[in-house]
Amino acid sequence: MNYESYTASELAADPYFVQWVKQPDNESDVFWSEWLLHHFDKKETVEEARQMVLLLQFNWDSNTEERVDDLWQRISATNRVSGKPAEQVLLTPTTEDRHSWYNWSGVAASILIIALLSALIFLSQRTVKINEPEQNQELAATDRLIRYQTGAGEIKTLTLPDGSEVVLNANSTLTFKPQWGFDREVWLSGEAYFSVKKIAGASKRNSGxxxxTVQTSSLQVQVIGTAFNVSDRRQQAVVVLNSGSIKLQLPSDTTILMEPGELVTYEREQQKLVKKEVKPETYSAWKNSEWILDNLTLEELAARIEETYSVKVEIRNQQHSNGGISGVVPTKNLNILLEALATTLKVKVTRTQNKVIIE
Incomplete structure (x- = not known):
């Protein structure tokens, strides 16, 4: 077979190529490895085709060139409208896909979302640079306070006066005094990941x-040198300790000591506190422009989308709320994220300037 003139869509519809991607054996591995050695300029085409096959893995028997082209056009359309939130964007699975939704299990959806989202990012060929603190940011400075703010979907890294590093999540604000002494203090609204530098005491009174200290509307976090994540949203504070040790001071003057791998959730209105062991990297993955989802409901994912992208999410069909969603979700581009959800969960997603409807 002469594959030199094949496009990515044609390769993704070729039975022999599909078999190699889904059920490789020694013969197919040897063939495609040698073919790539002699056609190195086709490496990107082969990779695009491979990713498209993976996107259609639950419809293997019906991989036609038309279906592959349709998928490619939907991804391309998503990228074209990116950056134009005022337009209405429809992200809808095909009729055949929608019909097969009811045969899916929650486990299948969890497995597919990982491959699907990774493929969408590869195919989109988009790169989004994380803003440095001195670029493209709203920074307010007075004689008394310095304030860093992030907008919808933004992640910013900044260095504090003592050399500590902070990664500020979307729709968050960090405020601090320009001159620091022995006591270092910041005020956080939103979410941030802190890597605190150990500094020796600078006076006879403070020899340690x-x-x-991180001040939030719910509690106070006191540290010496450590790495941790703090979120203060929706009347709830969540602190996750990656390394070192920290002390939490609640409004009731209750003090809680935390060890690495622990999470503390505090709800202001109910004054309810929960402490448990977790995988810290799950809660700080956002600083790498991705979310690690661990059996999240659609409502929980919708809330996270609202917090990050400043949009309102409405779920009109509650049957889609059943079951958990797991996987790694890239978060640099909201349109790509929504396209992935529409394809994976077999739902219709409509986005306008500041509203997302799932039905």
Whole structure:
């Protein structure tokens, strides 16, 4: 077979190529490895075709060139409208896909979302640079306070006066005094990941290590030198400790000591506190422009989308709320994320300027 003139869509519809992607054996591995050695310029075409096959893995027997082209056009359309939120964007699975939704299990959806989202990012060929603190940011400075703010979908890394590093999540604000002494203090609204530098005491009165304090509307976090994540949204504070040790000070003057791998959730209105062991990297993955979802409901995912992208999410069909969603979700582009959800969960997603409807 002469594959030199094949496009990615044609390769993805070729039975022998599909078999190699889904059920490789020694013969097909040897063939395609040698073919790529002699046609190195086709490497990107082969990779695009391979990713498209993976996107259609639950419809293997019906991989036609028309279906592959349709998928490619939908992804391309998503990228074209990216950056134009005022337009209405429809992200809808095909009739055949919608019909097969009811045969899916929650486990299948969890497995597919990982491959699907990774493929969408590859195919979109989009790169989004994380803004450095001195670029493209709203920074307010007075004689008394410095304030860093992020907008919808933005992630920013900044260095504090003592050399500590902070990654500020979307729709968040960090405020601090321009001059720091022994006591280092910041005020956080939203979410941030802190890597705190150990600083020795600078006075006879304070001969130990310089204290670092994060103030939120719900609680106070006191550290010396450590790495941790703090979220203060929706009347709830969540603190996850990656390394070192921290002390939480609640409004009731209750003090809680945390060890690495622990999470503390505090709800202000109910004054309810929960402490448990978790995988810290799950809660700080956002600083790498991705979310690690661990059996999240659609409502929980919708809330996270609202917090990050400043949009309102409405779920009109509650039958889609059943079951958990797991996987790694890239978060640099909201349109790509929504396209992935529409294809994976077999739902219709409509986006306008500041509203997303799932039905």
């Amino acid at each position: 290590m310089a204290k670092f």
